[in-house]
Amino acid sequence: MTSKALTVPAVALGTWAWGDSGEAGEGYFGSRLSESGLREVVEKAQSNGFTLWDTAVAYGMGRSETVLARALTGRDRSEYQLSTKFTPQIAGDGDDPVADMLEQSLERMGTDYVDLYWMHNPADVARWTPLLIPLLESGKIKHVGVSNHNMAQIALADQILGAAGFRVEAVQNHYSLLYRGSERAGILEYCHEHDVRFFSYMVLEQGALTGRYDPANPLPEGSSRAAVYNGILPRLQALTDRMGAIGENHGASAADVATAWAIAKGTTPIIGVTKAGHIDGLVRARGIELAEQEIAELQALADTADVDTRGWWEQEM
Numbered sequence: 001m002t003s004k005a006l007t008v009p010a011v012a013l014g015t016w017a018w019g020d021s022g023e024a025g026e027g028y029f030g031s032r033l034s035e036s037g038l039r040e041v042v043e044k045a046q047s048n049g050f051t052l053w054d055t056a057v058a059y060g061m062g063r064s065e066t067v068l069a070r071a072l073t074g075r076d077r078s079e080y081q082l083s084t085k086f087t088p089q090i091a092g093d094g095d096d097p098v099a100d101m102l103e104q105s106l107e108r109m110g111t112d113y114v115d116l117y118w119m120h121n122p123a124d125v126a127r128w129t130p131l132l133i134p135l136l137e138s139g140k141i142k143h144v145g146v147s148n149h150n151m152a153q154i155a156l157a158d159q160i161l162g163a164a165g166f167r168v169e170a171v172q173n174h175y176s177l178l179y180r181g182s183e184r185a186g187i188l189e190y191c192h193e194h195d196v197r198f199f200s201y202m203v204l205e206q207g208a209l210t211g212r213y214d215p216a217n218p219l220p221e222g223s224s225r226a227a228v229y230n231g232i233l234p235r236l237q238a239l240t241d242r243m244g245a246i247g248e249n250h251g252a253s254a255a256d257v258a259t260a261w262a263i264a265k266g267t268t269p270i271i272g273v274t275k276a277g278h279i280d281g282l283v284r285a286r287g288i289e290l291a292e293q294e295i296a297e298l299q300a301l302a303d304t305a306d307v308d309t310r311g312w313w314e315q316e317m
């Protein structure tokens with residue numbers, strides 16, 4: 001049985017971009033991130049109560065986990081929570097690929113347990129989910145969540161874990177103003193009704209909803225995110241302008257409004273912070289209460305933009 005309830009801060013921190021090579025323009029995000037800069041991010045986040053760090057082996061094939069662990073060095077393990085994932089597509093061919101992938105993550109992160117362990121996607125729910133049970137029993141993973149699963153796949157994973165006295169405690173899906181498939185599919189409502197934490201990822205659409213990037217100042221050339229988003233930036237302008245204006249009323253930025261929106265929808269945003277200054281934004285976002293009318297207006301503008309930002313790895317919900 002899971003011993004302690006899963007408790008999470010208002011916002012979790014994402015580290016996909018931390019898996020980039022450190023060279024400008026390279027990697028998925030094309031961000032140049034230095035170890036000293038990321039230590040500053042960790043320092044500021046931790047001291048503001050943002051202590052849950054989301055990563056995955058798949059982010060830079062281990063690099064994100066390694067870099068995150070280095071940035072957390074020197075802290076007591078009880079001060080932060082680690083969230084990482086089993087990715088079926090890169091499973092090894094041993095007897096227990098889930099245990100093997102977890103073992104490698106633990107080694108890279110210099111720890112003997114993961115607070116929140118995810119099935120990264122539903123490639124084969126019936127095959128992979130049961131392998132989480134012995135890891136829960138041994139305490140190597142404290143809580144289990146499923147990512148990119150639709151309603152039926154969440155229910156199947158929950159049923160498999162349930163037979164051993166465990167449960168799906170969290171869901172992690174793409175959820176932003178521009179991409180509300182999990183809401184339409186009833187997954188948000190299911191989570192709220194069943195005390196399952198819904199973590200929204202790509203709330204900022206990898207930078208496209210921060211107000212920082214526009215057609216004159218696009219996402220870093222050569223990066224994967226630039227290929228996905230630069231072409232649609234003109235269609236997002238009305239939305240990001242309005243987010244900026246609403247932000248100003250709250251002493252905040254467009255990005256903070258995106259995060260506040262995800263909190264207002266009853267979810268835990270996982271924000272892919274790359275700079276210490278982003279933490280100030282999360283502190284502001286945590287304190288913003290958007291009016292119903294502001295939420296409705298933003299969603300209407302997002303619908304008018306009429307863009308499809310579904311990731312290449314995602315299924316329709």
Ligand SMILES: NC(=O)c1ccc[n+]([C@@H]2O[C@H](COP(=O)([O-])OP(=O)(O)OC[C@H]3O[C@@H](n4cnc5c(N)ncnc54)[C@H](OP(=O)(O)O)[C@@H]3O)[C@@H](O)[C@H]2O)c1
Nearest residue numbers: 014015016054201202203204205206207255272274278281
């Ligand atoms: N389970 C899954 O399949 C899955 C898929 C995708 C993501 N995720 C998780 O969700 C996390 C978030 O997604 P993401 O990192 O892809 O994208 P995101 O959070 O939508 O956007 C991250 C980008 O936005 C900018 N940014 C971050 N915080 C900011 C702030 N407070 N103010 C202004 N700009 C800010 C940064 O760009 P600059 O560096 O250019 O400033 C950063 O690279 C990931 O890191 C990962 O942990 C999970």
